[in-house]
Amino acid sequence: MSDIAVPESHPRYESLLTRHRIEAGVEKGITSQQGLIAQGRGEAFDYLLGERTIESADVAARVAAAHLLLAEHPVLSVNGNVAALCPGELVELADVVGADLEVNLFNRTDERMRAIVDHLREHGATDVRGLTADGRIPGIDHERAKVDAEGIGAADVVLVPLEDGDRAEALGAMGTVELVVDLNPLSRSAQVATVPIVDNVIRAVPNVTRHARDLTDASEADLRAIVEAFDAEATLDAAERAIRDGTEREA
Ligand code: ATP
Ligand code: MG
Numbered sequence: 001m002s003d004i005a006v007p008e009s010h011p012r013y014e015s016l017l018t019r020h021r022i023e024a025g026v027e028k029g030i031t032s033q034q035g036l037i038a039q040g041r042g043e044a045f046d047y048l049l050g051e052r053t054i055e056s057a058d059v060a061a062r063v064a065a066a067h068l069l070l071a072e073h074p075v076l077s078v079n080g081n082v083a084a085l086c087p088g089e090l091v092e093l094a095d096v097v098g099a100d101l102e103v104n105l106f107n108r109t110d111e112r113m114r115a116i117v118d119h120l121r122e123h124g125a126t127d128v129r130g131l132t133a134d135g136r137i138p139g140i141d142h143e144r145a146k147v148d149a150e151g152i153g154a155a156d157v158v159l160v161p162l163e164d165g166d167r168a169e170a171l172g173a174m175g176t177v178e179l180v181v182d183l184n185p186l187s188r189s190a191q192v193a194t195v196p197i198v199d200n201v202i203r204a205v206p207n208v209t210r211h212a213r214d215l216t217d218a219s220e221a222d223l224r225a226i227v228e229a230f231d232a233e234a235t236l237d238a239a240e241r242a243i244r245d246g247t248e249r250e251a
Contacts, residue, residue, distance in 0.1 A: 025084025103130030
């Protein structure tokens, strides 16, 4: 089933491609069955957003890029959905901003951890963290708290696409700057993020990379100014509004 070609002329080409990738991810042992449900929820919001990157999400992507460039130890967290949807794009972003990749699963099994690490390697990653889970995020139950002590456990900035709300909150409580990609602006993950990017990961990750490339020569002061000017609440409001009226408040 996973080798059915999606005709590019189809009006829902991107959406079909996305489904196809998630389906292939499940077949490959990368994405969990729960991941299929999460995808469905995301798609509904993407439909309402017009399946495009809204202006406020583009601003947030630029701010996320500035955070990643300023970070001493940035980490990109990878779960089963993201690994299936945009593995090469994550590897590229990690290269551009000098971040580590860490597999970090809500439903953690050794088999799935390994499958995702292998999959990222097939897409050009050299070092992938996560198999060493010797750290804990305080405040959440054992299995779900596991992280690499020298990866997410020691990171100052973490990009967590599609993170679970509880873990996003606990990470934030550790003082970690959290860059969250989530299509639902009402999701707790988006609500607790330092920088919520309300966009499909398929568009958001390459967009953050594009901004990071654009900002590579920016001074530290300029990057700090970008970060400080950001208003997370206004960003979430703009996304909610885009969903409600199909419009977006001008900045
Ligand atoms: P809450 O945060 O309100 O407790 P939840 O996080 O438990 O909700 P889930 O269905 O478990 O809800 O999480 C999936 C989240 O990931 C949803 O918020 C959904 O919008 C988002 N999502 C799914 N697919 C994508 C995608 N391709 N790009 C961005 N976000 C996505
Ligand atoms: Mg959530």
